Amino acid sequence: MLHLISGLYSEWTRKIPFNVLILGPEGAGKSCLIEAIKTTHGNRPGLPADKVKPTIGQNIFELPLTGNLLRLWDLGGSEDMQKLWQKYYKESHALLWVVDARWWDDVEVSSEEPSDSMPNPNPVPAANALRAQAAMSWDLLAAIMQDRHMSTVPFLIVLNKTDQLTGVDGQTRSRYKTEQISELEDTARLWWGSRLASVISRSATKASKTETPAPSAFESAAVTPSSERPGSSSSDDPVDTIWDVLGTSAVDLTGVRDMVHFLELLAEQRKA
Numbered sequence: 366m367l368h369l370i371s372g373l374y375s376e377w378t379r380k381i382p383f384n385v386l387i388l389g390p391e392g393a394g395k396s397c398l399i400e401a402i403k404t405t406h407g408n409r410p411g412l413p414a415d416k417v418k419p420t421i422g423q424n425i426f427e428l429p430l431t432g433n434l435l436r437l438w439d440l441g442g443s444e445d446m447q448k449l450w451q452k453y454y455k456e457s458h459a460l461l462w463v464v465d466a467r468w469w470d471d472v473e474v475s476s477e478e479p480s481d482s483m484p485n486p487n488p489v490p491a492a493n494a495l496r497a498q499a500a501m502s503w504d505l506l507a508a509i510m511q512d513r514h515m516s517t518v519p520f521l522i523v524l525n526k527t528d529q530l531t532g533v534d535g536q537t538r539s540r541y542k543t544e545q546i547s548e549l550e551d552t553a554r555l556w557w558g559s560r561l562a563s564v565i566s567r568s569a570t571k572a573s574k575t576e577t578p579a580p581s582a583f584e585s586a587a588v589t590p591s592s593e594r595p596g597s598s599s600s601d602d603p604v605d606t607i608w609d610v611l612g613t614s615a616v617d618l619t620g621v622r623d624m625v626h627f628l629e630l631l632a633e634q635r636k637a
Contacts, residue, residue: 389463391442397615466524519607
């Protein structure tokens with residue numbers, strides 16, 4: 366009898382995992398963020414960022430929270446590993462798209478057409494490299510979101526390594542001020558939003574030429590207005606789905622708790 370009661374109690378209190386896929390270009394700091402989460406939410410500190418080795422294959426970490434269980438799947442970002450990402454799409458409930466915040470530092474965003482231009486009219490090779498990295502990260506994410514299993518999955522674009530952002534004098538700031546990170550998030554939000562909106566526009570045009578309109582790659586069954594979205598500060602979101610941008614650092618732990626809170630809110634929404 367006691368065994369039966371114990372079994373029933375275990376079933377009643379069992380937490381259904383909320384699967385979070387952590388993807389991004391190689392070297393963006395995905396594994397470091399896992400260790401940062403262990404530090405902020407685990408029973409013991411995670412490894413410091415300078416001790417974390419690049420992920421070869423996958424790194425799985427389960428984070429029990431009140432009423433929820435986050436299962437984090439960290440996959441390597443090398444070209445070889447990118448070919449295996451799609452094997453995890455079907456079981457994923459949310460996506461953390463991790464990129465290097467420095468790729469959007471001082472990026473100029475046009476309000477009319479998507480632009481990868483930098484404010485310097487004669488960009489130096491370093492600026493060109495940043496622009497190329499940003500464009501590459503968009504190409505990868507666009508391909509992911511066009512997969513049928515990922516088309517409605519909510520996602521958070523994580524601007525990692527904010528501790529390494531540079532100032533106008535070219536010197537690395539020891540601590541990026543909160544308002545400066547917020548400005549960077551706004552810039553990146555416009556940059557990503559314009560591109561996501563352009564994909565929707567192309568999808569709508571293509572669908573209008575068919576007898577049965579296909580849903581947009583970014584349509585969501587449960588739409589959250591940007592003003593109500595976890596962590597969002599934008600009110601003019603061109604993309605009708607759950608997504609946002611957040612600056613983080615695995616070194617000084619900036620934004621790590623907010624990132625977990627975002628996922629926790631998504632997990633709660635999924636249960637509702």
